[in-house]
């Protein structure tokens with residue numbers, strides 16, 4: 468299971484010619500500050516390996532997503548030091564942005580998001596909102612001695628001047644809670660998704676302008692997605708997450724996305740496939756601006 472092997476493209480289709488690519492998948496197998504379960508460095512390869520089994524046609528967007536023009540890049544060199552690895556990821560994302568392509572980062576730990584956000588902010592300023600599917604707020608100023616811990620990714624987004632809206636959170640520190648109260652941030656907690664019939668309207672209320680989607684697979688419930696470094700009970704289902712993605716993409720232009728924190732469990736393919744399908748669905752929705760109106764949601 469290595470990207471150095473014969474598999475060089477997401478899905479069973481070969482890479483399109485450069486000029487036909489509207490989106491680029493960038494594997495970023497960073498594993499530098501993982502605090503509990505290990506294995507996020509194997510995430511991108513596992514997603515691309517599983518993607519070979521995807522059905523090319525997606526009935527929610529009513530097309531073969533890869534036909535929209537999706538190219539897969541070789542993995543970014545993420546060897547230490549961490550700051551250098553982040554600079555390389557930022558450069559890889561920046562190259563796609565400069566060519567007008569949607570960057571789709573595959574982590575790796577959540578820290579990779581910081582590099583993508585830096586590339587975007589340098590080019591367009593902080594004129595967009597970060598939507599974070601995550602069990603955690605990731606708003607710590609530093610964690611285990613590092614400001615670039617996976618537990619600090621959204622704090623660094625705030626430092627860049629970005630607005631962050633959390634979806635599916637259910638675990639945070641007292642200091643993080645005090646920070647969101649002080650800043651007037653309103654996460655949509657997993658508990659609300661489960662208990663409030665109007666959660667989807669709340670999730671997109673007031674949401675305007677371009678968005679960056681960061682999808683930490685631990686936003687799913689640990690029963691749906693156990694293959695992650697810091698699993699949490701009480702999380703979201705596949706239909707809840709995809710309904711949210713559909714609503715967001717129908718409303719706002721997506722300027723970049725990532726799927727992070729898959730830590731594959733050897734021999735267990737279901738969760739690698741779930742992550743691959745998440746990439747595929749999010750890509751289709753982002754490129755097409757939401758679901759096909761007639762299809763009826765999976766929800």
Ligand SMILES: [Mn+2]
Nearest residue numbers: 602603683685
């Ligand atoms: Mn998380």
